[in-house]
Amino acid sequence: MTQEKFINSTYVQQMCKITRGLYDHGWDERNGGNVSYRLTEDEISQYADTDKVLRNVPIAFDASELAGQYFLVTATGRYFKNVIDNPERDTGLVQIAKDGHSVDIRWGYNDGAQPTSEFPSHLMTHINRLHVDSNQRVVMHCHPTNLIAMSFTLPLDEKTFSRILWKMQAESVVVFPEGLGVIPYMTPGTNDIGEATAEKMKNFRAVMWPHHGVFGAGDSMDETFGLIETIEKAALIYTTIQAQGGVCLQEITDDDLADLAKNFGLTPNPKFLTGKSLVENK
Template sequence: MTKFINSPFVKEVSKITFRLFAHGWDERNGGNVSYRIMPEELADYEDVKKIKRNIPIAFDGKNLAGMYFLVTATGRYFKNIIDFPERDLGLVRIAEDGKSVDLMWGYNDGAKPTSEFPTHLMGHQERLKHDPKQRVVMHCHPTNLIAMTFTQKLDEKELTRIFWKMQTESLVVFPEGVGIIPWMVPGTIDIGKATASKLANYRSVIWPHHGIFGTGETIDEAFGLIETIEKAAQIWTIIQMQGGKIEQTITDQGLKDLADSFGVTPHEGYLN
């Protein structure tokens, strides 16, 4: 039987967490990722069949009972996961009571899931209502995006329109726009509920002065969503460094034509 450490799931998360670190979006122990794994995808891995230990969580995830998630550990550095995946990652199964998880693999030095795991679970729970293929929640700290939350109004329509006009790809990648919550203390049930409520309408949610939550059906989709938003924020930042005067831009009609061409539907009311 193949060892789970050699699975594509561990390799994907190890690779993407290192790239998030390399981008400068996950300093120290910042950031977290959860990846929903289907039971049938675990059939060939003998070392995930027995429960290693049970870990309480500060959330009632009874609606997700029996689901498996590969989750980054709390307090760990993303730069190290690629070298120590069995220490800094864990495969957990939501227990029947919903208030704990069964550790099936990983966390081999006694670690626990990220402190944001309840927020991840609330996010998965909400996105699954809208997309049954939802599998990934990714949180990181993109530099230019965070900077914009200090200087721009925290208005979903206004920020979305800025991002859409910064590059042709933005509208195509996130036609629904970006969600925003007020600044809140991380690692709490309250911030999890606020984030999940936004994920009913958006696949990404900005945490002002902190970072972003991105979701998707695959690791690449969630990463690419965040990457595109941060690229738009970077372009806006460079424009400000060049004096901030915009001589030409993508018009609203251009955005409508773009949406028609790519078969996407922009957030209602965001285009004039």
């Protein structure tokens, strides 16, 4: 692979732009957060010698269902603010090996790094999202401040979170009509949290990790970033309302949500469409 040529590829440049955006938003402090981007052989063939393996590293998950697939992945322990300056060090292109328990590094990680410790969780999500939509190719994990704060003060159930976030702005139900998936608090970096997240990803494109962050999936870097950005904007509006006293005198109603969805040709999750009003003293 011609290193300089791949650094300038659309895919690496997108990774640099998105990781910097995540850092600038304050969602990926220090070495927090990780991103994986599934690429096809046709997309990388102009840059890669597909027979050349720099090294092989084990992964703690049987990813044989994805054997042969390529992923551009952020490295473990790296700061997102630095990716834009050192993409060949802080990201890498890997191919899932035939055994499913290791990856062949094709490019990057040039100081001996490895894929993010959350890579097994990413792969589990990629598998389940591919079953839902074969165009899904990006998985993104970050730490949106206001959404995390809500996980300390609200019941950890999907209906509560989805309805509040939908009612905070008209865009929410349009961007994530299925709502927000929620899992219990679990230890990050384990296969257990990956399995729980991937199970939710059968029905949701975004899953909240209480007291920690969010996992999002989408067709592109921009779409996945925009999904998380919309969720966090709704959480910020909710947080601002609470800071102003928490009393809502008016709201986006369930009828309004239904009209929004109808106008955009969408079907909101029927489990979440009706429930308690946010307006007090109505």
